[in-house]
Amino acid sequence: MRRSEVNKIVRDAEAFIASFSVKLPPFARWSPAELKANLASAPTILAHRLGWDITDFGQGKFADYGLVLFTARNGAAENLSKGKGMVYAEKVMISRDKQYSPMHRHNIKSEDIINRGGGKLVLELFSAKPDGSIDPEAEVRVYTDARERRLPAGAKLTLEPGESVTLHPNHWHGFWGDKDVLIGEVSSVNDDLTDNIFRDPIGRFSKIEEDEPPVHLLVSDYDTWLKG
Numbered sequence: 001m002r003r004s005e006v007n008k009i010v011r012d013a014e015a016f017i018a019s020f021s022v023k024l025p026p027f028a029r030w031s032p033a034e035l036k037a038n039l040a041s042a043p044t045i046l047a048h049r050l051g052w053d054i055t056d057f058g059q060g061k062f063a064d065y066g067l068v069l070f071t072a073r074n075g076a077a078e079n080l081s082k083g084k085g086m087v088y089a090e091k092v093m094i095s096r097d098k099q100y101s102p103m104h105r106h107n108i109k110s111e112d113i114i115n116r117g118g119g120k121l122v123l124e125l126f127s128a129k130p131d132g133s134i135d136p137e138a139e140v141r142v143y144t145d146a147r148e149r150r151l152p153a154g155a156k157l158t159l160e161p162g163e164s165v166t167l168h169p170n171h172w173h174g175f176w177g178d179k180d181v182l183i184g185e186v187s188s189v190n191d192d193l194t195d196n197i198f199r200d201p202i203g204r205f206s207k208i209e210e211d212e213p214p215v216h217l218l219v220s221d222y223d224t225w226l227k228g
Contacts, residue, residue, distance in 0.1 A: 001054070001056055001060075001062065001206045001207070001208055001209070002208070002209045002211050003208055003209065003210050003211055003212050003213070003214055004211050004212045005062070006054050006206075006208060006214070006218065007212065007214065007215045009054050009062070009068060010052060010054065010068075010215055010216055011215065013068045013070075013094050014028075016094055016180065016182065017070075017092060017094070017182065020116060020117045020118075020182050022092065022116070022182070024070060024072065024092065025072055027042065027045060027050070027051065028051070028052070028070060028072075028216070029216075030216065031215070031216070032213075032214055032216070032217050032225060035051075035216075035217055035226070036225075036226055039226065044074075046222050046226060046227075047076075048071075048073075048074040048075070048076065049071060049074065049190075049192065049193075049219045049222070050071045050072065050073070050074060050219070051070065051071060051216070051217065051218070051219050051222075052068075052069075052070055052216050052217070052218050052219065053068075053069040053070070053071065053192070053205075053218055053219045053220065054066075054067075054068055054069075054206065054218055055067055055069075055203075055204060055205060055206050056206050057101075057102055057202045057203060057204065057206075058202050058203025058204075058206065059202065059203075062099075063096065063099060064098075064099065064100060065099070065100050065101075065102065066096070066099050066101075067093060067094070067095060067099070067101045068093060068094040069091050069092070069093045070091060070092045070093075071089065071090075071091050071190065071219065072090045072091065072092065073086075073088070073089060073090045074086075074089040074090075074189060074190050075087050075088055075089060075188075075189040076189060077108075077189055077191060079189065080108070080188065080189050086189075087188060087189060088186070088187065088188060088189070089109075089185075089186075089187045089188065089189055089190035090184070090185065090186055090187075091184070091185040091187075091190070092116075092182070092183070092184060092185075093182075093183040093184075093185060094180065094181070094182060094183065095121065095175065095176055095177040095180070095181045095183060096177065096180050097119070097177060097178070097179045097180055098176055098177070098178075099176055099177065100174065100175075100176045101174060101175050101176065102174055102198055102199065102200060102202055103124065103126075103134075103172055103173065103174035103198065103199040103200070104172070104173065104174070104196055104197055104198045104199065105128060105132070105169060105170070105171060105172045105173065105197050106169050106195045106196065106197065107132075107169055107195055107197060108169060108188065108189075108191070108195050109169065109187050109188050109189070109190060109191070109195055110166070110167065110168045110169065110187060110188050111166070111167050111185055111186065111187035111188070112164050112165070112166050112167075112184075112185065112186045112187070113159075113164060113165050113167060113173075113175070113183060113184075113185055114159075114163075114164040114183065114184035114185070114186070115159040115160060115161050115162065115163055115164065115181060115182075115183065116161070116162075116181075116182040116183060116184045117161045117181075117182045118161065118177065118179060118180045118181040118182050119177045119178045119179030119180060119181045120158050120159065120160055120161075120177065120178045120179075120181070121158070121159040121175060121176075121177055121181045121183060122156050122157070122158050122159075122175060122176055122177070122178060123156070123157045123159070123165065123173050123174070123175040124154060124155070124156050124157075124173065124174045124175070125140045125142065125151060125153075125154070125155055125156075125157055125171060125172065125173055126138075126140060126153050126154060126171075126172040126173075127139065127140050127141075127153065127170055127171065127172070128169075128170040128171070128172060132197065134172050134199060135153060136153055136154070137153055138153055139151065139152065139153070140152070140153060140155060140171065142157070142165050142166060142167065142171065143165070143166045144157070144159070144163060144164065144165045144166075145163060145164055164184075172199065174199075192204060192205075192219075205220040206220070208220075208221070
């Protein structure tokens with residue numbers, strides 16, 4: 001992806017999020033220089049990979065395969081093993097009209113996916129076999145806002161604005177909106193580097209071609225722009 005494309009996606013995302021009167025934390029608005037200047041007092045931004053994340057899943061077709069994410073808070077993996085401390089994470093996401101987030105699951109993370117507004121959010125669901133692969137026949141059991149749902153393999157669950165679904169590591173899921181959708185995610189600690197298991201070999205983070213300065217750094221920029 002070109003940086004100019006990423007910058008436009010971020011600006012559009014800021015406007016879309018604001019249209020629902022959702023306020024992001026102050027560091028969402030920091031320029032690269034402001035982020036760098038504030039790292040000493042906000043070290044968890046790097047350590048816990050907070051901030052903007054734009055991905056086309058390595059497909060080069062963001063309108064068809066892509067997602068906008070902003071991680072507002074995130075704990076640490078060691079907290080999960082200790083069973084105390086910050087063991088949770090929160091994201092705001094945007095899925096554009098018919099934009100697909102590919103089929104995947106997690107080894108550790110459980111999450112609530114919430115339709116915060118806009119169109120309907122559609123999730124295609126499968127259960128996992130004991131070896132973690134997709135079971136094309138097994139029933140899928142999930143909870144939607146405290147209500148147990150039993151669905152056939154490959155069922156398409158539609159969430160209206162305000163509705164949510166709880167997904168566990170045994171739940172394979174891909175999703176899209178029937179038009180632009182604002183999505184919330186509340187989960188256990190999030191690790192996008194190692195805990196995303198995709199059905200098909202794809203890239204999680206996009207390679208950026210620098211054709212103009214960044215408006216905001218992406219989480220995937222941190223290692224090259226802020227470290228060393």
